Structure formats: C-alpha cells, structure tokens
Amino acid sequence: MDFDLSEEQRLLKDSVDRLMADRYDFESRRRYAKEPEGWSRELWGAYAELGLLALPFDEAHGGFGGGPVETMTIMEAFGRSLALEPYLATVILGGGLLHHGGREEQKAEYLPQVAAGDLRLAFAHTERQSRYDLFDVAATAQRDGGSFVLDGQKSVVLHGDSADRILVTARVAGSRRDREGIGLFLVDAAAPGLSRRGYPTQDGQRAAEIALDSVRVDAANVIGDPENALPVVERVADIAMAALAAEAIGAMDEMLKLTVDYLKTRRQFGTTIGSFQVLQHRSSEMFIALEQARSMAMFAAMMAQDENVEERRKAIAAAKVQIGRSGRFVGQQAIQLHGGVGMTMEYKVGHLFKRVTMIDTLFGDADHHLSKLAEAGGLMAA
Amino acid sequence: MDLRFTDDELAFRDEVRDFFRSALPDSIRRKMIDGHHPSKEDLVTWTRILNAKGWAVPHWPVEWGGTDWSPVKQYIFREELQKTPAPEPLAFGVNMVGPVIYTFGNEEQKRRFLPRIANLDDWWCQGFSEPGAGSDLASLKTTARRDGDHYIVNGQKTWTTLAQHADWIFCLVRTDSSVKKQEGISFLLVDMKTPGVTVRPIQTIDGDHEVNEVFFDDVRVPAENLVGQENKGWDYAKFLLSNERVGIARIGISKARLRRVRELASLERVGDVPLIEIPRFREKLAAVEVELKALEMTQLRVVAGESRREKGKPDPASSILKIKGSEIQQATTELLMEVVGPFALPYHPEEEGRNEPIDGPDWASTAAPTYFNWRKVSIYGGSNEIQKNIIAKAILGF
Structure with missing residues (x-):
C-alpha cells in the first residue's frame, strides 16, 4: 500500500501544474473559448510537447505507457483550470478505443498522430433513446461485401465538431438492447453521408449531433470484433x-x-x-x-x-x-x-x-x- | 502509487484473520454477531488470549509488549478484529491511558501499570467529562489540592463508561485556578477503591447501564500517581483525544454490520420477495457501502501518511474519520432497524435474564437498542460539531 507518486509521476504532475498555472488562468480560458473551435490549438500543441497526448499509449506507438494514476494527475490539473481542449474525447475515449480495441496496424497508423497532436478524435455513441445504457444502440451497420454501411443518429458527441476522425458504434446484428452485435467503426469526419452540427455545451465545452446516412466504412476501419465491441x-x-x-x-x-x-x-x-x-x-x-x-x-x-x-x-x-x-x-x-x-x-x-x-x-x-x-x-x- | 496491499500485507491479513477465527470463543462470537455487549468476563478472557499471543497492544512500543508492525499492518489488524467480529481490547486502557503513560509517565509508572493494562488485570475508566464540562472540557472543576505527599480530590465526573467494572480511573483535575483554564489542569491516576470515590449508574435510552457518574469526596491520591508534570495535563489530554479519533472510524465494525444487514435482508421477505431485492432498500444499502468504501480509502490515506508525520501530531483529516465514521455507523444501525421491522418493538432488558422465549426472530431484539445506543457515537470523542470546528481551524484556517 503506497499513496505516494513515483518520481516520474511527480515530475509529470509538476510540469502539468506549472503549464496550467502559467497559461490557463481564468482570463486566458475566456480567450481560448472564443477561438474558432472553442479551445486553444496553441495549448493543444503545448500538451503534445509535454507528452500528455501520448501518455496512455505504448512506446511502440509513440506513447509513454502511462496508466490511470498518470491520467488522474493530468485530469485533476485540467479540472482545476477548466481546460477546454478535447483531451477526454481524443486521448482517453478515441485513443483509448484504438489502444484497447484496435489492431496493431490501426494503432501504428493513428496513435502516433494523436500523440503528436495532429489528429483529433471523438466517440459517437449516445443516442436519443439510450440514456446511460452503453449497450442500447439503434444505429445500424449493414454488411455490404467487404465493407459496412452505417445509418443512424448520434447525440452529444463530445468535441464531435472539431474531430478529424470519429469512432462510431453501430449495430451489426441483434436488436436494439442486445449486448452482442455492436460494432465499432473509425469514420473520417469528411466521409460522404456524415453530417454534424456542433454546439456549445452548458459547461463551455463543445459537442455535436452527428447524422449517418449510408456512410460507407471499409473493413480496414472496423475496430475489433465487428459483432462484439461492447x-x-x-x-x-x-x-x-x-x-x-x-x-x-x-x-x-x-x-x-x-x-x-x-x-x-x-x-x-x-x-x-x-x-x-x-x-x-x-x-x-x-x-x-x-x-x-x-x-x-x-x-x-x-x-x-x-x-x-x-x-x-x-x-x-x-x-x-x-x-x-x-x-x-x-x-x-x-x-x-x-x-x-x-x-x-x-x-x-x-x-x-x-x-x-x-x-x-x-x-x-x-x-x-x-x-x-x-x-x-x-x-x-x- | 499502488493502493493494493502487498503480498506481505495480504499474508499478514490471512494470519490474523485465521487466528481471530480459531481463537475467539464461540459464545463471545455469538454475542458479537447478535449485537449484544460482551461481558466483563468475556473481555478479560479475550484480552488474555490476545495477550498470550503478544497481540493485546500491538500499537505500543515493543519494550512494553507492542509490535513493530507498520501503520498499514496495525490498520489491517484492527479491521480484521472488528470484522470477525471480536471484542476490541478495552480502549480506556490500551488506547488512552496506556499511550499517555508510556509517552509521558515515569519508569516506575510504566512498570507498574502497563503490563497490567495489556493483560486487563486492571480495568481503567476515563474521568474527563463533568456536568459543566463537555465540549468545553477545559472548564472542568474537579480539584486536586496538594497536601504533603498526596493530592486531595473533590468533584464529579460523568459519562464514565463502564466505571462499574473499573479498578482505576484516569482523571483531569484542576491543580491551579489562577491561570488560563487550559494551563491549570493535571493528569492524575486514581484507585477506584480509595475511600471517597462513589459510582452512580446512569441508564441510557437503550435501557443499558454503560455510563456512570463518579463522585470524589476528599479522596486522598498519592502524589506519585501524577502523570508527567503538574499543570501540563491538557497537553496529555489532547494527545489522548487525538489518538482516540484515529480508531474511531470503526471501518471493520461497519463492514461487519453491513454484511449482517445484507444477510438478514435476504432472509426477510416482503410479500414473496426478499427485502434485499426491493430496489429502494438495496440502493440505500449500496449508498452506505459507497460511503464506507470512501471512508476506508480516506482512513488508509491517513494511515499511510502516519509514518511521515511528526510523532504525536495527528493528521487533522482524522476529524473526517470521526465525523463520517460515526455517521456511517449510525446509518448501519438504521438499516438494521429497517430489516427487523415490527420485531424491533419487543423489549428484552439484558439484566433480566434470558429464560423466556424471545418474541420474533432471535436476532431482532438488539436492533432497536443498538440504534438508540449508537446515537452516542456522534457525541463522544469530541462531538461532530467540535470536529467541524477542528477542520475549519486546522485545515481551512478559520
């Protein structure tokens, strides 16, 4: 039993705390919120420089192999400063889904880009009817030869408006509330048939409503088992x-x-x-x-x-x-x-x-x- | 940061758990499970079993019968003891006066008292509160006037737990009335058999006789029974009270009681459904479990920080342990009342013997008395309101 941070964890904490103290006072936050995407590209770059965007990933993918304690350290500092950047959406959710569910070549392609600050991700999962049940997925993914065709509506996609790629859940098999039959797909935000409407959230962050109208996803962009992503x-x-x-x-x-x-x-x-x-x-x-x-x-x-x-x-x-x-x-x-x-x-x-x-x-x-x-x-x- | 127990700590946990299970006499275990108080004889028997194993006072210095266990192991030991559930050694001796004696007492006092505390040869009680000195303890009026090689003690103590069994009482007494109230207090050990000491029972709302008034009428106490320096008693009392607070969260006791609630709630039926399957009930139970888990982690944070803290200087966060610990203990007694339902009503005074059959399930009779009795835990040891003053002052800086 040991509640102390390790030497590396302490260094991480000190550097994050210092960055936020220097550059994320309440006045600066107000300024960042007014930028086009609702958060600061400049700070995003600073996070990348500090290695924060690479933190939970394996070294082979440009990461540092950090665990929940390292994440806790960063998130606490973000919470104190009310950071607006899409860290949760990109690193924890999007990056996490790739890291824990993706194939090696998917990880090798995308995670280094996330780590470098060049790729923003979002997780499109919640639907109008699903509330908090993660298994409640009505959006569909029809097999069509080697690829899938996605249809449906995703709500409150955190930072979905500024993401470059979006991880989407859709049902490949079974009925709406089955635990099995859910697939996870990596979709280009510019893919034909995907439309999104961004909006501010009550807490000053951003989210989007995303509509999928016959969005084609090829097999290379299926994350994990297409019928068991839950x-x-x-x-x-x-x-x-x-x-x-x-x-x-x-x-x-x-x-x-x-x-x-x-x-x-x-x-x-x-x-x-x-x-x-x-x-x-x-x-x-x-x-x-x-x-x-x-x-x-x-x-x-x-x-x-x-x-x-x-x-x-x-x-x-x-x-x-x-x-x-x-x-x-x-x-x-x-x-x-x-x-x-x-x-x-x-x-x-x-x-x-x-x-x-x-x-x-x-x-x-x-x-x-x-x-x-x-x-x-x-x-x-x- | 690794919040799991190490292999060594897990092995230690298994060792003490096995020992408690095999060494605790069944009759005592039964009483504890059913929520009855262990008798004086029960406690003496159990303390001597622990002492023979070398575990009656594990938190004491090794030379006086303690162990060199880490704070984490001390915590595991206490928690396993409570979870068994086994009686805890008498706190007034092993947690209160014992540490004061080995920290501030002279060699003669240590040799004379400590081994007898560890073996429960002497039953100690606590003479702090007075009718006019509760939360404002330093305003106490019981006096000790020096007369040659004796002190003459006059006054009254109250809420004296289990004084009816006691051989000795440790008292805060006023030895100087001309100075600031905290600076004229001394810490004195008094033999309960001394002429002029009278104990009068106070019956509490649960019907039990647990606390007493103790009167001192020209009681002659040898001056050698003064602990430390005259007029420094307030410092020793603060030391004692802060020790008291650390053990007061009683995580293990609440765990044992929640386990009991869950077990009984799966036996009791509401219509055709076990009570435990009624969402409203099981969510209330789960909410208390969440609070308890949070408190356990808080307790472990305090424990883990102990080795780094200046000796004898408790973490002011220990006031959280007192406040939340007592609130959770009380919540567990409320849940037990809810499980028992209408069979909470029949009253079976413990003193009147148990020859008559009990009305209702035999585990039901202690639910109400326990609920009534445990209202005390947010009052004693520095009331929860006093604890909030402590937090405001020590941590928030008011």
Missing part, C-alpha cells in the same frame, strides 16, 4: 469515468479554495464572514465531501484497469456515485457561500460548478450507478 466500449468508458472523477476532484478542490478565500476576505456586520461558525461548518462539510470524493477517485484509478470485470465495474460505479454526490454538494455550497458573486458569469466558481454538474451526466449519473451497483449485489458481499 466489452471494449465498457472498458474505455470505465477508464473515462476514472479520468472524469479526477477532473471533478480538481474542480471541487478549486471551488473549496475559492470559497475559503472568499470567506476570509468578504466583510459583513463589521467582520469577515469566515468568522461565523455556520459558514465554517459548511466549508468543513465541503472539505469532507471533497476528501471522500478524492478517496474514491483514487479507488477508481486503482480499479480502472482491473482484470476482474465485475469488480472493476462495481468500483467505477461506486466512484461515480460518490463523485456525483460530492460534486453536487461542493458545487451548490460554493455558489451559496459566495452569495450573488457566485451567480455571475464573470466569476470562476460558477463555471466550476457547471463543469462538475455536467460531469455527473457523463456515462451515468449518481442515481444510475447506485442502481447498477445495488443490482450487482453492492460493494461488500454478505
């Missing part, structure tokens, strides 16, 4: 949830820090409001909620790559429950304790609140995962 999708979703947990920790940590600073400086009734016990206790409760969530983010990082799929899924569900609940509490109280200032668009705390709120809705909210966990027999066997 295990890889679930595996990468778990890794993504562990990463989001860490991002939420960064955001919560920043909210608590801003709140404590505010309580120490804001004066009412002739004194700083931090002298009032009711507000001290509220901030202590925020601290407890944050630390409990931090513990579960660590647990999620530890379990994200666990070989026992059932234990892995339960652990990630448990972490998502804690992150969702703590995030809501810390976020709401951060706004409350700031008073009117917390309600303003020009102040950072509201944006952090919005981000943790949206994180809860990604890959299943607290209630969804609590229900799944309970159904699976809970965390502690009788």
Whole structure:
C-alpha cells in the first residue's frame, strides 16, 4: 500500500501544474473559448510537447505507457483550470478505443498522430433513446461485401465538431438492447453521408449531433470484433469515468479554495464572514465531501484497469456515485457561500460548478450507478 | 502509487484473520454477531488470549509488549478484529491511558501499570467529562489540592463508561485556578477503591447501564500517581483525544454490520420477495457501502501518511474519520432497524435474564437498542460539531 507518486509521476504532475498555472488562468480560458473551435490549438500543441497526448499509449506507438494514476494527475490539473481542449474525447475515449480495441496496424497508423497532436478524435455513441445504457444502440451497420454501411443518429458527441476522425458504434446484428452485435467503426469526419452540427455545451465545452446516412466504412476501419465491441466500449468508458472523477476532484478542490478565500476576505456586520461558525461548518462539510470524493477517485484509478470485470465495474460505479454526490454538494455550497458573486458569469466558481454538474451526466449519473451497483449485489458481499 | 496491499500485507491479513477465527470463543462470537455487549468476563478472557499471543497492544512500543508492525499492518489488524467480529481490547486502557503513560509517565509508572493494562488485570475508566464540562472540557472543576505527599480530590465526573467494572480511573483535575483554564489542569491516576470515590449508574435510552457518574469526596491520591508534570495535563489530554479519533472510524465494525444487514435482508421477505431485492432498500444499502468504501480509502490515506508525520501530531483529516465514521455507523444501525421491522418493538432488558422465549426472530431484539445506543457515537470523542470546528481551524484556517 503506497499513496505516494513515483518520481516520474511527480515530475509529470509538476510540469502539468506549472503549464496550467502559467497559461490557463481564468482570463486566458475566456480567450481560448472564443477561438474558432472553442479551445486553444496553441495549448493543444503545448500538451503534445509535454507528452500528455501520448501518455496512455505504448512506446511502440509513440506513447509513454502511462496508466490511470498518470491520467488522474493530468485530469485533476485540467479540472482545476477548466481546460477546454478535447483531451477526454481524443486521448482517453478515441485513443483509448484504438489502444484497447484496435489492431496493431490501426494503432501504428493513428496513435502516433494523436500523440503528436495532429489528429483529433471523438466517440459517437449516445443516442436519443439510450440514456446511460452503453449497450442500447439503434444505429445500424449493414454488411455490404467487404465493407459496412452505417445509418443512424448520434447525440452529444463530445468535441464531435472539431474531430478529424470519429469512432462510431453501430449495430451489426441483434436488436436494439442486445449486448452482442455492436460494432465499432473509425469514420473520417469528411466521409460522404456524415453530417454534424456542433454546439456549445452548458459547461463551455463543445459537442455535436452527428447524422449517418449510408456512410460507407471499409473493413480496414472496423475496430475489433465487428459483432462484439461492447466489452471494449465498457472498458474505455470505465477508464473515462476514472479520468472524469479526477477532473471533478480538481474542480471541487478549486471551488473549496475559492470559497475559503472568499470567506476570509468578504466583510459583513463589521467582520469577515469566515468568522461565523455556520459558514465554517459548511466549508468543513465541503472539505469532507471533497476528501471522500478524492478517496474514491483514487479507488477508481486503482480499479480502472482491473482484470476482474465485475469488480472493476462495481468500483467505477461506486466512484461515480460518490463523485456525483460530492460534486453536487461542493458545487451548490460554493455558489451559496459566495452569495450573488457566485451567480455571475464573470466569476470562476460558477463555471466550476457547471463543469462538475455536467460531469455527473457523463456515462451515468449518481442515481444510475447506485442502481447498477445495488443490482450487482453492492460493494461488500454478505 | 499502488493502493493494493502487498503480498506481505495480504499474508499478514490471512494470519490474523485465521487466528481471530480459531481463537475467539464461540459464545463471545455469538454475542458479537447478535449485537449484544460482551461481558466483563468475556473481555478479560479475550484480552488474555490476545495477550498470550503478544497481540493485546500491538500499537505500543515493543519494550512494553507492542509490535513493530507498520501503520498499514496495525490498520489491517484492527479491521480484521472488528470484522470477525471480536471484542476490541478495552480502549480506556490500551488506547488512552496506556499511550499517555508510556509517552509521558515515569519508569516506575510504566512498570507498574502497563503490563497490567495489556493483560486487563486492571480495568481503567476515563474521568474527563463533568456536568459543566463537555465540549468545553477545559472548564472542568474537579480539584486536586496538594497536601504533603498526596493530592486531595473533590468533584464529579460523568459519562464514565463502564466505571462499574473499573479498578482505576484516569482523571483531569484542576491543580491551579489562577491561570488560563487550559494551563491549570493535571493528569492524575486514581484507585477506584480509595475511600471517597462513589459510582452512580446512569441508564441510557437503550435501557443499558454503560455510563456512570463518579463522585470524589476528599479522596486522598498519592502524589506519585501524577502523570508527567503538574499543570501540563491538557497537553496529555489532547494527545489522548487525538489518538482516540484515529480508531474511531470503526471501518471493520461497519463492514461487519453491513454484511449482517445484507444477510438478514435476504432472509426477510416482503410479500414473496426478499427485502434485499426491493430496489429502494438495496440502493440505500449500496449508498452506505459507497460511503464506507470512501471512508476506508480516506482512513488508509491517513494511515499511510502516519509514518511521515511528526510523532504525536495527528493528521487533522482524522476529524473526517470521526465525523463520517460515526455517521456511517449510525446509518448501519438504521438499516438494521429497517430489516427487523415490527420485531424491533419487543423489549428484552439484558439484566433480566434470558429464560423466556424471545418474541420474533432471535436476532431482532438488539436492533432497536443498538440504534438508540449508537446515537452516542456522534457525541463522544469530541462531538461532530467540535470536529467541524477542528477542520475549519486546522485545515481551512478559520
């Protein structure tokens, strides 16, 4: 048992923290959000230079072989600064699907481009009816000779508007809610028949609605078993949830820090409001909620790559429950304790609140995962 | 960072688990599972079994019967003990006065008291709280006036747990009233058989006799029973209370109880369906399990940081352990009440013997008393509100 970062992990953390401190203050973020794609190409280049975009991939593909702990370190820093770049969409989701599900030649072709910062990816999976069920896929992929023809509609594709290539799930066999029969396809964003409509999300990021109208994908761009992609999708979703947990920790940590600073400086009734016990206790409760969530983010990082799929899924569900609940509490109280200032668009705390709120809705909210966990027999066997 | 137990730690876990399973007498195990309090004799028997194995006081220095286990192993040991479930050695001796004596006491006191604490030859109780000194402990009024080679003690202590069994009481007493309240307190050891000591029971809402009032009426205590320096008792008390907080999360006890809840909820039926399959119930149970898992990880973070911390300086994050630990313990007792349902009602006072058959399932009778009794855990050891003050001050800087 060892909670310390290794020497390499510490160096990574220091360099990411330094980069974000130097170049991602709240004013800069406002500027980056106004760029054409809604995030900063310049920072994307800086991430590539630091090796962040190569982190989880094998050395053979230009990567560093980093695991969930390294990812946690980066995501926490991104959460604190509210980074806008498509790291989750490109590296964790798109890159993760290729890394865990792709054939060697697919990895060799695409992962070095991701690592270099030259290729943006997105994961088009959610559909109007699917909510949080990863197996609920209505989009279809018809075999046609050696290739597939995709039809369907994908919703809330994170950073789907700026991606160069899109990983799309579509049903090759079976009916809508079958666990088997789902295929995973790598589709060029410019492919004929693919149309997308990008839009801003509530938390200042970007997403897209993607329509597939007889989009032809040749066999070389099928990722893994065309009739059994769900295990890889679930595996990468778990890794993504562990990463989001860490991002939420960064955001919560920043909210608590801003709140404590505010309580120490804001004066009412002739004194700083931090002298009032009711507000001290509220901030202590925020601290407890944050630390409990931090513990579960660590647990999620530890379990994200666990070989026992059932234990892995339960652990990630448990972490998502804690992150969702703590995030809501810390976020709401951060706004409350700031008073009117917390309600303003020009102040950072509201944006952090919005981000943790949206994180809860990604890959299943607290209630969804609590229900799944309970159904699976809970965390502690009788 | 590797949050898994090492092979060595896993082997250690198996070793202590096997020992607890084989060495704990069945009659005691049964009582623990059913939620009854172990008797004085049970605790003496079990402590001596542990002591014979060299495991009664593993967290003490080796020269006084402790071990050189790492903080992680100490944690594993405690958790396995609680999960068995086996009684924990009497905290007032092994976790409270023992560490004060080996840290601040003189050689004579160490030789005289420590081996008897480890073997439960002496039953200790804690004389801290007074009717007018609860959360504001430093305002205590019990006095000790020096008279030659004795102190004369007068005053009253309260909430004194299991004083009815006690041979000794460690007390905070006022030895100087002319200074700031924290600076006039001393730490004194008093033989309960001394003339002038009176114990009066307090019955708690669960019907049990666990706590007492202890009165001191011109009690003559030899001056050699003063621990450390006169008027430094507040420092020793803070040291003691911070030790108390570390063990207070009681992860293992909550785990054992949640396991019990799950087991009983699969036996109880709602119509034709086991209670455990009712979504609302099982989600409530899973929510507590999530909280407990988070707390376990938090506890391990504190434990892993222990070796790096200045000795005797606890992590203020241990207040989280107290707050969340007590909330979770209480939540487990609520779940047990829910499982038991209408059979929570019949009242079977423990003192009145058990000759009559119990109404309802035999595991049901302790659910309500346990629920009532465990309201105490968010009050004692520094109430949860005091813990929030500690966090606000120590970590947030208010």
